[in-house]
Amino acid sequence: MLLRIxxxxxxxxxxxxxxxALVFGFMVLLPGDPARVALGINATEVDVARLRAExxxxxxxxxxxxxxxGGLVRADLGTSYISRAEIGPQIADRLQVSxxxxxxxxxxxxxxxxxxxxxxxxxHRRASGVxxxxxxxxxxxxxxxxxxxxxISVFAVHLRWxxxxxxxxxxxxxxxxxxxxxxxxxxxxxVQGAVLTRYVRSAVLEVLREDFLRTARAKGLTPLxxxxxxxxxxxxxxxxxxxxxxxxxxxxxxxxIERVFVIPGLGSLLLDNVGxxxxxxxxxxxxVLVVAVLLVNFVVDLLYxxxxxxxxxxxR
Numbered sequence: 001m002l003l004r005i006x007x008x009x010x011x012x013x014x015x016x017x018x019x020x021a022l023v024f025g026f027m028v029l030l031p032g033d034p035a036r037v038a039l040g041i042n043a044t045e046v047d048v049a050r051l052r053a054e055x056x057x058x059x060x061x062x063x064x065x066x067x068x069x070g071g072l073v074r075a076d077l078g079t080s081y082i083s084r085a086e087i088g089p090q091i092a093d094r095l096q097v098s099x100x101x102x103x104x105x106x107x108x109x110x111x112x113x114x115x116x117x118x119x120x121x122x123x124h125r126r127a128s129g130v131x132x133x134x135x136x137x138x139x140x141x142x143x144x145x146x147x148x149x150x151x152i153s154v155f156a157v158h159l160r161w162x163x164x165x166x167x168x169x170x171x172x173x174x175x176x177x178x179x180x181x182x183x184x185x186x187x188x189x190x191v192q193g194a195v196l197t198r199y200v201r202s203a204v205l206e207v208l209r210e211d212f213l214r215t216a217r218a219k220g221l222t223p224l225x226x227x228x229x230x231x232x233x234x235x236x237x238x239x240x241x242x243x244x245x246x247x248x249x250x251x252x253x254x255x256x257i258e259r260v261f262v263i264p265g266l267g268s269l270l271l272d273n274v275g276x277x278x279x280x281x282x283x284x285x286x287x288v289l290v291v292a293v294l295l296v297n298f299v300v301d302l303l304y305x306x307x308x309x310x311x312x313x314x315x316r
Contacts, residue, residue, distance in 0.1 A: 005302065012298040019290045020072070024065050027283045033057075034081045037277045055081060055280075072287065082278045090269060090281075091288055097167060098258070098265035101188070102250045104181055108189025109196050109246065117200025124205060133201070139194025144253050148187035148260045155183060165262035184261040188253055192246050199242040244300030248293040 035051040036043060052058045056067060071078055077087040116132055123129035156164035163180050170177040255267030262268075266285060273281040 008298060008301045011301075012294060015294050016291065019294065020069050020287060021065070023283060023287050023290060024068060027279050028061060030279065032277055032279075034277065034279050038081045068283070072284075077284045078280055080273075080278055080281050082273075082276050087281055087284050091266065091284060094264060094266045094269045095288065097263060098251070098254050098267065100170075101181070101184055101254050101258070101263065101265060102247070104185035105188035105192065105250050105254075106243075106247060108185055109193035110243075112189070112193035113196035113200050117197040118204050120197065120201040121204035124201070132197075136194045136197045136201075139191060140198065142191055142194075144187050144191045145256045145260055147191055148184065148257055151183045151187055152260075165260075167263045167265075180261075184257050184263060187257055187260070188250055192250060192253075196239070196242060196246060200239055203239050240300060240303050244296050247296045251289060251292050251296075 033048065033052070035048050035055060035057060039047055039051060049058070056064060059067075068078070075088060077091060079085065080087055080090075116136070120129045120132045120136070124133075152164045155162045162183055163176075164183075166180050168176045168180055254265060255270060257263070258265040258267040259271060266288070270282060270285045270289075273279075273285070
């Protein structure tokens, strides 16, 4: 067990190192000089050289990379080339907003997928199962941003039940916060819930065909009780895999949804600074997203060990 955890930790750390090198390399390859962008087209070469030295852009690439990664380890994300503001506090504030949106969307997705996916599997030969399966297929085909636009059109423009965008911190006005959160969370949650429903259906269907479940029913358990007591744990392993992937997808998908609903999250910060060509902010935000995705995968790997006893046995 401890050996398996150590292996997962080593893979996580190596992935972090490789990812940081790739992110840094891509930013270096992008055209344009951040110092010239910050000073404008009328800047003299002397001023550009001075600002490059101030930013550390005149140092060798290896030294720049080590300085940047060392700052990441110390939680020092540097200073914006354009605004000269500290990047760390900006990312921390925006990350809170994005995490709230992602968490709300994932809750909606799970609350939809678990009961409906199980129902689709149990009733897969009935009309109700076929109808639910068709609805989930439609949900899979709809992009999150299109779902957001449709929800705005119905609930904000025509019915005027909910605001079409904006963000209010929950401490200021909890009611307005929930009303502003509902549509973007539904935009992400409904689409990801449709995808997750398909995987839950497949996992439960596979378990329903297992011999141990037929044995449990032969001993007098009802099909539902046999599934709950003996089947769902086995179906949970592939579902956890998909949940990890979907959480990573939600982190990336929130970038577009935040733009649609004018939410000041990490995605809006990323897109704003791409437009401003503030590459150090873009580099830091991308790395934060990469770390979040890798961390999710690491946690999923650990959950495997908790859910599936066969993996614990194999690690001894």
